[in-house]
Structure formats: structure tokens, C-alpha cells
Amino acid sequence: MLTFFRNFFKTKIGLALALAFLGLIGFAFASMDVSNTGAFGGVAGGDSAAVVGDRKIGTAELNQAASDELRSMRAEDPDITMQELVAAGGLDRVLDDIINRYAVMEWAETNGFRAGTNLLNSEIRAIPAARGASGEFSTDAYNAWMRQNNLTDREVRQQLRTSLLFQQSVLPASYGAQLPESIVETYARAFKERRSGAVATIPARLFASQGDPTNAQITSFYSENRQRFVRPERRTLRFATFDSTALGDSIEPTDADIAAYFEDNAELFAARERRNFTQLIVPTRQGAEAIAERVRAGESFAQAAASAGLRTTELAEQERSAIRTSASAAVADAYFTAAQGELTSPARSPLGWHIARVTAVDAQPARTLDTAREEIVTVLREENRQRGIAELAVDIEDRLADGASLSSVADELGLELRSTPALTVTGQVYGTLQAAPEVLAPIIETAFQIDEGDAEIGALPDQQTFLIYEVAEITPSSVAPLADIRAEAVALWRQFSAQDATEAAADRILKRVEEGASLAEALAAEEVNLPAPEPVNFSREELASLGATSIPAPIALLFGMAQGTTKKLEGSRNQGWYIVDLDTIVLDELAENDPLLTMARTQVGQAWGAEYAQQMLAAMRAEVGVEKNDNAIAAVRRQLLGETN
Incomplete structure (x- = not known):
């Protein structure tokens, strides 16, 4: 409702x-x-x-x-x-x-x-x-x-x-x-309005001409309907793509770069020890020592904690520095001096007294420059690649802005320039349903805003590949010559001629009705065998329940007419005409508590x-x-x- x-x-x-x-x-x-x-x-x-x-x-x-x-x-x-x-x-x-x-x-x-x-x-x-x-x-x-x-x-x-x-x-x-x-x-009462009448359909196909127009007829029709034969603007593009492969060996780090990285990031390659713990924090030292004694006597760590109303927690892959930060230096020393499987000595932090069992130890020795070389090369190569492609893109953008040609840039980078067929702003090849190369989709709109011969650069969605392109040729939007679209013009002439003949028939039928004939009698008087009128009976409330997009145009007209009148209505897409006859308008009752x-x-x-x-x-x-x-x-x-x- x-x-x-x-x-x-x-x-x-x-x-x-x-x-x-x-x-x-x-x-x-x-x-x-x-x-x-x-x-x-x-x-x-x-x-x-x-x-x-x-x-x-x-x-x-x-x-x-x-x-x-x-x-x-x-x-x-x-x-x-x-x-x-x-x-x-x-x-x-x-x-x-x-x-x-x-x-x-x-x-x-x-x-x-x-x-x-x-x-x-x-x-x-x-x-x-x-x-x-x-x-x-x-x-x-x-x-x-x-x-x-x-x-x-x-x-x-x-x-x-x-x-x-x-x-x-x-x-x-x-x-x-x-x-x-x-x-x-x-407004509410308007929805209680009910209208009844009849609708006659006059199909244009029944009046279609089978012959061809004369040269004078088609020329005149073409002149009067030039805007219907407008060709959209078309543009031909030249383009090439490049990525970090254009940088060649320049992204490879030197020995000096590798050594400097190793020295600047020494902490990454130093000896490292990670441990796993089962930990318990107790409010007092005496409580921590009592639990430790019970564990050493053979009771499980979890049972000893539970007997004191506490619960253990698990810590995984902890380094000494992390424990020192989260607890205290004393706790870190206690945790990292005990052997695997041992229970640590109670140590204090701002949270209380800590005891833990060392459940795993992963000790990694310091790495040398030789053992870390491959990892460092990978990191530096990626840094060089990202920086290099960004700098190359900026350099090309500056050069294009300064007037460098697309061909010269492509030659220096060893790129092959490709050309497109004529494209429309929708990204399609003109005259077909074929789409432009997918790589061009992000820049089609921009390509239709720049001048012929202008070269541009843009990043593709992956932000790793770049596109250089230019508008090689612009064909402005214009009316197609009649000679090129004669068959299309003839087909449209036939369609319009049929629509004109159909409108003339609608005018004759409408005149007969106005002179006193019924709609059925007016239709039957035509030489062409037309469909009989269809009775209609709707309220606004019923139409509203259909949805505005589902209401047929003749019914919409029915609700815009005066009672006792007859009107004609052109159908969509030159398919014909309608005659709409409105007989009665009545108002249904509107209750005091009607939801309307x-x-x-x-x-x-x-x-x-x-x-x-x-x-x-x-x-x-x-x-x-x-x-x-x-x-x-x-x-x-x-x-x-x-x-x-």
C-alpha cells in the first residue's frame, strides 16, 4: 500500500x-x-x-x-x-x-x-x-x-x-x-476513482508500404530527419604498456648496497631466540613459591594454579625484548635463563609475581652477510623496482608534457605501439559490438577529452603496469552522408510512412466517434481489418498496486481525460496508434479510517x-x-x- x-x-x-x-x-x-x-x-x-x-x-x-x-x-x-x-x-x-x-x-x-x-x-x-x-x-x-x-x-x-x-x-x-x-x-479520495471505457489498437504494420521511395522522397526524408543519422565521435588510439621489465638490470642491487643494508639492519640478522611459555601471575611472592613447590612435587602446573583459584596462559614465540617490555627485565631474565621444560624462578613485574614453564626453545644463530645475501637481494630488488618504475613514469610524464612524441618514448623503452580501430566513447569499436582492448578501459573517457596528437600516461588498476597512449585521429560527430546509409534511411522511411498512414487512420476513426459512431463501428468502417476495441475498467488504487512502470500508456491517458471524451495516442517505437474512449468516472467510498x-x-x-x-x-x-x-x-x-x- x-x-x-x-x-x-x-x-x-x-x-x-x-x-x-x-x-x-x-x-x-x-x-x-x-x-x-x-x-x-x-x-x-x-x-x-x-x-x-x-x-x-x-x-x-x-x-x-x-x-x-x-x-x-x-x-x-x-x-x-x-x-x-x-x-x-x-x-x-x-x-x-x-x-x-x-x-x-x-x-x-x-x-x-x-x-x-x-x-x-x-x-x-x-x-x-x-x-x-x-x-x-x-x-x-x-x-x-x-x-x-x-x-x-x-x-x-x-x-x-x-x-x-x-x-x-x-x-x-x-x-x-x-x-x-x-x-x-x-488526494486519498483520488485513489478511489474508477474509470471504465475502451482502448482500440491500430498497428502500424497493417499500413506498412512495401515499395521503395523515389529519390526525391528519400532525399526529402533524409533532410527532415538528419539528426536521426548522426554518427558519434570516433577516435583512433595508439598505445603501449610497460612495467618494471623496462628497467632492465638497473634494479639489481650492487655489493655495496647489499653490505650497507646488512649493516643498517644488523638487528634483523643477529642471533635470536624465541620461546614458548605456560605462564602464571600470582599476587604475592609467597603464593608463587608455594605453587612452584607443588609443581616440583609432581602436581601439574594447571592443577596447582587451579587450587589457588588461578589459571595459566600460553605465550608463543616470545623474545626477551618483548617480555622485558610487557613485564620487566627480571621476568625476562628468569624466563630466558631456565632450560626447556623447567619451571622458572618467581620474578616480579608491576602485575605481580611471574612463574612459567618453558615449553619450547627456538635458538637461531647470528646470520652472516653471505647467508643473508639472497634475502637482502630480494628486498632491495623490490625496493629498486618500485622506486624505479615510479621515477620512470614521472620522467615519461614530464617528457610527454614537454612535447616528446609517443613514438620516441616507445622506441627508447623498446615498446611496440599498437593502434585501435575507430572507437566510440562507450569503449566499443565503431559499427560493431566489439569492445576496445581491455587494457584501454580505464582511459577511454580521458582519451575522449584530449586533443588529437596529445600523448598521455596512466597507471592501470594493478598500479604496476603503465599505459602510454595518444589520440592518433579524431572523426567528429556528424550526420552520415545519405549514400552511406541509404538502406537504413529507406527502412526508417517505411517505418515513418506506416506511422503517418496509421495516424491518418486514427484521425478518421476519431472523427467518426465524434460524429456519433461507437468506437467499434468507427473501427469497422476502415478498409483495413483492425482489432476490436478492448474494454477497460480500473481504479487508481489498482493501478498504483501495479507500479508506475507497468501501467500501459493508453491506461495512463485514460486517467487524464474528461468523462465522455475520446483521444488518440501514439504508440512507442513507431508501432502504431491507440484510440482511448472514456465512458464513466465514479468514486468509490472512502472510509474514515482508510489507510490511504x-x-x-x-x-x-x-x-x-x-x-x-x-x-x-x-x-x-x-x-x-x-x-x-x-x-x-x-x-x-x-x-x-x-x-x-
Whole structure:
């Protein structure tokens, strides 16, 4: 039952409130970086698309935010293009989101709200993915999480800071919103509404043309639908990988290095003795000696301890220094002078009097440089390898930044450069379902942000292998020539032609109904044999139980019509049209204790609060001041669409 109102907000009646509430939540956890540099101008990184108070939104930031939005949408629709995103108002939506975030930050800081370093640190420590195996915060886990999500510490802190300021300033305006009982009853009663009528389906396949279009027809269709034939941007990459093998023999330690390590770590190779003990700590010396006497007389150590109300403990692989630290020098001397199997003499520590039986002795003689050489070489070789590969990577990065070519670097390292076919930003070979080489997956996004001929270096997830690469060729996103996609265009023309003919049939049927014919009679008057209309009878309560995504589009339309009306509705994917006829609307009874009242009071109240939050955001924007640079925004739009001017 709790899903009723959630699903209701996804219908036409509740859509505005639902979008407001979902937008509010999405805003609080937005992931766009915030910068404060730039001035009005073109599309260069320092130019501004808008100014919010004293904060400037750079065109580079807007460009990146739009690219991030496209990448996010491709998780659900891999084929969506930037042209489609922009055409659907995506760029304006992204800019509005950034403006809202800036407005919250500007207003909150002006009015004394803060999110300091300590608070941000506590939020970071609370990130589940930043916890290690022990369940506590781990720097390594945090760094790995940032790498996985292509974030920096600065970006994480900026996002958390924006979210915290939002929680402090905007959320209180929406929390605990109360609805008047009259409105609660109105919303609850809406779910008791029952509608009945009929739905007719007019399949486009029944009107499909089997002939080919003329040259004039296909040319005209192509010109009117150019955006449907846009090819995505493609890039060809050249790349090579290298690891510590590129260091050759340089990682091998010299004799001097080995000797120095042996001398600097002499304690690691000195004589060492480890012992195991069964230990007992007694409050008094007399008590310890009494227990020792009973053990020497033949009683077991455990029995003697138990008779005094005590219990022995086991100590494994203990060194003298460890006992000296945890107990005392006297205890360590007593424990390490007794022979294996013997009971030690009582010795005192701050905890009491210690006695123990020596259960095992592992004495290791001092090691010489020759006996330790292999171990030292292994340690030094690994240290040299890690340091060497890191220094090599930094050196290559500096050289590439200074203009060195990818080919020259590859030649010096003895690497073989490989080239890819044309790739799309989704990481696929253009025109196929084949994926790019797996090694390139971590850098595909970056490769689509750099210029042609630019060379870069990046570490692969194992942090042991590095990748050097460059964009060898960029083919901008553009409309495919008709000659190249004629067959595709003809197929789409047929589909659209059938849809147009189907709509014409729907218009004829709708006109007959309006002139007094029944829906069944209007359908039968068509030359094409159409399916008979299907009767429908639903309440809003029944629809809500199905879930919003399961409600057929004609039924959703049925609940947005006036009684006694008939409307047409286009089907999805050019599959045809529907005629929806609404006969009656009745309201079922609403009991005084109906659970719908409680749910309306709670869930509609949340949407009511979301409206308060939206009004709060609008007031913040008005107070701090927002100015948009239409020329810069237009320049970003042209760049995203691949237009040269």
C-alpha cells in the first residue's frame, strides 16, 4: 500500500511533485566539481557561462558536466548521442543544476553556514567503501574508491561540502511539512476513482508500404530527419604498456648496497631466540613459591594454579625484548635463563609475581652477510623496482608534457605501439559490438577529452603496469552522408510512412466517434481489418498496486481525460496508434479510517515539503543574483554538437 502514492506521483497528476522531490534528492548528492575562475567569453577553460553571486561557472565546467550527464544516461541507453541530449534540453538542465548548487553555497556561506574540515573528515570516514577489512577507515581503501570513481580528494570534499550546506540550509525548509486535512482527503479520495471505457489498437504494420521511395522522397526524408543519422565521435588510439621489465638490470642491487643494508639492519640478522611459555601471575611472592613447590612435587602446573583459584596462559614465540617490555627485565631474565621444560624462578613485574614453564626453545644463530645475501637481494630488488618504475613514469610524464612524441618514448623503452580501430566513447569499436582492448578501459573517457596528437600516461588498476597512449585521429560527430546509409534511411522511411498512414487512420476513426459512431463501428468502417476495441475498467488504487512502470500508456491517458471524451495516442517505437474512449468516472467510498488517509498525510506531505525546498532555492537564487552569458552557453552548445561555428 505504501507504493500507492509513490506511483501516483509518477502519473500525470502527480508528476510535477514527484520530479520536484526527486530533483531535490539528486541535487543533494550531485557530483559536479565547483570552480571559481573565469570571465565571460568563448569556450576556453577560463570563460564563464554564468555568474552566481561572486562565483563563476566556467564554460569548461559546463562542457564537462554535459559530458558527465551523457555518460550517466548511457548507463540506461547506450545509443544516446550528445545531439539527442542537447535537443531534449539536457544542457539547460545541467546548467540549472550547477546554478542551484552555486546558489546554495553562496547563500549558505553569506548567512554563516559552515562545513569545516573536521566535519568533512567525519563524512569521508563514514563512506562504506573507504573502510578496510577491519571495518575502520583505510587510506588505501579510500584511494582505491576514488580511483574507481575517477575522483580526487578535492572533488570528494567539494561534493560533500555542497551536500552538507544543502542539508543545513534547504532541507529544514521542507522537513515535517504538514498538509491541511481537506487536501489529505482530496488526494486519498483520488485513489478511489474508477474509470471504465475502451482502448482500440491500430498497428502500424497493417499500413506498412512495401515499395521503395523515389529519390526525391528519400532525399526529402533524409533532410527532415538528419539528426536521426548522426554518427558519434570516433577516435583512433595508439598505445603501449610497460612495467618494471623496462628497467632492465638497473634494479639489481650492487655489493655495496647489499653490505650497507646488512649493516643498517644488523638487528634483523643477529642471533635470536624465541620461546614458548605456560605462564602464571600470582599476587604475592609467597603464593608463587608455594605453587612452584607443588609443581616440583609432581602436581601439574594447571592443577596447582587451579587450587589457588588461578589459571595459566600460553605465550608463543616470545623474545626477551618483548617480555622485558610487557613485564620487566627480571621476568625476562628468569624466563630466558631456565632450560626447556623447567619451571622458572618467581620474578616480579608491576602485575605481580611471574612463574612459567618453558615449553619450547627456538635458538637461531647470528646470520652472516653471505647467508643473508639472497634475502637482502630480494628486498632491495623490490625496493629498486618500485622506486624505479615510479621515477620512470614521472620522467615519461614530464617528457610527454614537454612535447616528446609517443613514438620516441616507445622506441627508447623498446615498446611496440599498437593502434585501435575507430572507437566510440562507450569503449566499443565503431559499427560493431566489439569492445576496445581491455587494457584501454580505464582511459577511454580521458582519451575522449584530449586533443588529437596529445600523448598521455596512466597507471592501470594493478598500479604496476603503465599505459602510454595518444589520440592518433579524431572523426567528429556528424550526420552520415545519405549514400552511406541509404538502406537504413529507406527502412526508417517505411517505418515513418506506416506511422503517418496509421495516424491518418486514427484521425478518421476519431472523427467518426465524434460524429456519433461507437468506437467499434468507427473501427469497422476502415478498409483495413483492425482489432476490436478492448474494454477497460480500473481504479487508481489498482493501478498504483501495479507500479508506475507497468501501467500501459493508453491506461495512463485514460486517467487524464474528461468523462465522455475520446483521444488518440501514439504508440512507442513507431508501432502504431491507440484510440482511448472514456465512458464513466465514479468514486468509490472512502472510509474514515482508510489507510490511504495516513499514507496521503505522510507521502503527499513529503512532496509538499519538496515544493517548499524548490521555493527556497528560487529565493536563494534571487538573493545572491544569477546572470547567464547566452553567447558562452551557445558556444558550449556548438562545441558539444561538433559544430565549427
